[in-house]
Amino acid sequence: MSGAAPSLPAFYSDAVNGLAIGEGVGACGTAASTGEMVISADIQNDPCWADFKELTAKAGLASCWSQPIFGSSHEILGTFAIYHGYPHQPNNDHIAMMEQASQLVSLALERKQVEGDLQKLSRAVEQSPTMVLITDERGKIEYVNEEFTDVTGYSLDEVRGKTPAILNAGETAPEFYKEMWDVILEGHDWHGEIRNKTKSGQPYWSMLSISPILDETHTITHFIGVSEDISAQKKTLEQIEQLAFYDPLTLLGNRRLFKEQLDIELKKAKRNSTIFALFYLDLDNFKQINDTLGHDAGDRLLQAIAGRLKGTLRQSDLIARIGGDEFIVLLADVAGAAEVASVANKLLQAISQPVLLGSSEVKATVSLGITMVPTDGDDWAVLMKNADLAMYRAKHKGRNNFQFFTHEMNDEVVNRASMEQELRNALNNKEFCVHYQPQWSILKELQPVCLEALVRWNHPERGQVSPAEFIPVAEDLGLIVELGEWVLNEACSQGRLLIDAGYSIRMAVNLSMRQFFDPELLNKIKKALELHGFPASLLELEITESMIMEEVDVVVDTLHQLKLLGVSLSIDDFGTGYSSLSYLKRLPFDHLKVDGSFVRDIPQDKSDMEITSAVIAMAHKLGLKVIAEGIETHEQMAFLRENGCEMGQGFLLARPAPLDDIMKYLDVEMDSLGD
Ligand SMILES: Nc1nc2c(ncn2[C@@H]2O[C@@H]3COP(=O)(O)O[C@H]4[C@@H](O)[C@H](n5cnc6c(=O)[nH]c(N)nc65)O[C@@H]4COP(=O)(O)O[C@H]3[C@H]2O)c(=O)[nH]1
Structure with missing residues (x-):
């Protein structure tokens, strides 16, 4: 309770102030709590004053009549009370007077409350962190708040009587405003984002809500606009979008953006019956460049490639980087395959021009797969798969070339899937066997010095399947580790039989990439040698040149450990990789095998002959003996x-043949073949 009573003693008012209302808390407390008039004609004998007898006696108060004051919604605002210094019972006139007085007080109190509310409201609007603008029904500005002035630079005096069109940045179509007005004039709220400008002409994004204010006859009297400057949020959103849809390194679109754009192009092409082409490009030697020149150089190379793609293609073509060194291009609206092939050629040309990375000049090439839309498909997943398959074909065809997707490529994938399944069962079904091909000393007398173990797959339906076909699949599946171990054991056990029969000859076994990087490799070799009692000195392991280019440190370490076992090592398919001389010098190889592809065209191809003789000379400089693969003619033999x-x-x-058939070479001197 709090009281306002100028004629009551101050100590009395102080004592009463702060008391909780309730029955028994004097006449006023009881009236406020019950909503009924309370007449205490004799305070000293009135139970509701029991706790305040002394206080009232001290104040000289003997009677109190208290009437609740009701607000317009019948809520209790307070009480109106009359005290007397003597016990006093009111008559009807007194009661009527009390009721009238309380009504008058109610009016005064309510008015004060409304004024207070209005003041609070206007202060809230004035100091609101959002912009508020009020116009009359013709759109003439009557009021703007401080935030409006802060953001736009316009004071109320400057804009009063003008329309909000002064804020128009001129970047929004008139139809937009027309639609907005249609909504508001219908008496509805409108929300949206519009481009405004400040007094100094600085454009900004405004998130705006406009509401018409209606009177009791539902006529619009005013409009109120509440808005916020959302330029900063927009900018952040744009940055997020940039990150979500663009590759920060090359500033090309990413896979996500490309997919969206492709979907649009697919619909367009369908509508207009046009065709387009999808290119899938993969850098051929990126890993090597990255590994040798470092990641910064790799990044700069990717940027250079992106620049060349942009420089060669039309502005309307779409380009994206969709992986480390993978790019994708959509060539919109093309006339046919011939045009596409010519663009592909131009791209290969442009990309293969040397790039200067610091002080090194690098030549990068790409393998490019092409799929045509809608001929080859009309859906993102299918097209990507097609282009990817065609790109792989380009890789297999020697890189730096392009290939169109064909449906046969698809068939191959299907075949491969079935081969994968069959391969998994082949070991258990004992479908593999090992053939051996002798390696001969050729300089003086022709003498078999080693037998190379070459695995064969006797497929129950397809007959003998070439290892060139199934080894890569076994490698991908990881099955090669088990298969390779089996071949190793076969070779050691056959080698042991040969020793027992009086022929001590080296056995050469191919190691696949996965086997080579298998942490159990050394143990497995030791175990095989022990199990079959085959001497390490007679085991030769063939490791391809491409394998030693992988993880350099691991390779060097593994090769040295193998050497410690006592086996000999040969570097296979030499000439097909990119190994550097200084690197080779660090590796403990005994033999180097010149790849058959160089021997094949001797003596027709002069450059192959030059390469072969150079490789032989180089190998000798490194202290390695040379084995030439794929000798088919006497001319080749003579040249070697x-x-x-x-x-x-x-x-x-x-x-290559089963060991039984090879035995004859071990028995017979073959001098005659040499001439
Ligand atoms: N045109 C022609 N070819 C000749 C001539 N002399 C030998 N060849 C073939 O050349 C391949 C030599 O083996 P490679 O280069 O190690 O190439 C091998 C090797 O990389 C891989 N391979 C075979 N067996 C195994 C194995 O047990 N483990 C692993 N990891 N790879 C194996 O499969 C490849 C192909 O093996 P093969 O089909 O047996 O093919 C063998 C052999 O039959 C010739 O005068 N002319």
């Missing part, structure tokens, strides 16, 4: 001998 190649292998000398 002239160039000092110590050993040879090929159909001219012996084809």
Whole structure:
């Protein structure tokens, strides 16, 4: 309770102030609590004053009549009370007077409350952190708040009587405003984002809500606009979008953006019956460049490639970077395959021009797969798969070329899937066997010095499947580790049988990439040697040149550990990789096998002959003996001998065959073949 009573003693008012209302808390407390008039004609004998007898006696108050004051919604605002210094019972006139007085007080109190509310409201609007603008029904500005002035630079005096059109940045179409007015004039609220400008002409994004204010006859009297400057949020959103849809390194679109754009292009092409082409590009030697020149150089190369793509293609073509060194291009609205092929050629040309990365000049090439839309498909997943398959075909065809997708490529994938399944069962079903091909010393007398173990798959329906076909699949599936171990054991056990029969000959076994990087490799080799009692000195492991280019440190370490076992090592398919001389010098190889592809065209291809003789000379400088693969003719043999190649292998000398068939070469001197 709090009281306002100028004629009551101050100590009395102080004592009463702050008391909780309730029955028994004097006449006023009881009236406020019950909503009924309370007449205490004799305070000293009135139970509701029991706790305040002394206080009232001290104040000289003997009677109190208290009437509740009701607000317009019949809520109790307070009480109106009359005290007397003597016990006093009111008559009807007194009661009527009390009721009238309380009504008058109610009016005064309510008015004060409304004024207070209005004041609070206007202060809230004035100091609101959002912009508030009020116009009359013709759109003439009557009021703007401080925030409006802060953001736009316009004071109320400057804009009063003008329309909000002064804020129009001129970047929004008139139809937009027309639609907005249609909504508001219908008496509805409108929300939206519009581009405004400040007094100094600075454009900004405004998130705006406009509400018409209606009177009791539902006529619009005013409009109120509440808005916020959302330029900063917009900018953040744009940045997020940039990150979500663009590759920060090359500033090209990313996979997500490309997919969206492709969907639009697909619909367009369908509507207009046009065709377009999808290119999938993969850098051929990116890993090598990255590994040798570092990631910064790799990044700059990718930027350079992106620049070349942009420089070669039309502005309307879409380009995206969708992975580390993978780009994708959509060539919109093309006339046909010939045009597409010519663009592909131009791209290969542009990309293969040398790029200067710091002080090194690098030549990058790409393998490019092409799929045509809608001929090859009309859906993102299918098209991507097609282009990817075609790109892989381009890789297999020697890189730096392009290939169109064909449906046969798809069939191959299906075949491969079934081969995967069959391969998984082949070991258990004992469908593999090992053939051996002798390697011969060729310089003086022709003598078999080693037998290379070559695995064969006797497929129950397809007959013998070439290892060139199934080894890569076994490698991908990881099955090669188990298969390779089986071949190793076969070779050691057959080698042991040969020793027992009086022929001590080296057995060469191919190691696949997965086997080479298998942490159990050394243990497995030791175990095989022990199990079959085959001496390490007679086991040769063939490791391809491409394998030693992988994780350099692991390779060097593994090769040295193998060497410690006592086995000999040969570097296979030499000439097909990119190994550097200084690197080779660090590796403990015994033999180097010149790849058959160089031997094949001797003596027709002069450059192959030059390469072969250079490789032989280089190998000798490194202290390695050379084995030439794929010798098929006497001319080849003569050339290799002239160039000092110590050993040879090929159909001219012996084809791979089961060990029983190979035994004859071990019995017979073969001098006659050499001439
Ligand atoms: N045109 C022609 N070819 C000749 C001639 N002399 C030998 N060849 C073939 O050349 C391949 C030599 O083996 P590679 O280069 O290690 O190439 C091998 C090797 O990389 C892989 N491979 C075979 N067996 C195994 C194995 O047990 N483990 C692993 N990891 N790979 C194996 O499969 C590849 C192909 O093996 P094959 O089909 O047996 O093919 C063999 C052999 O039959 C010739 O005068 N002319």
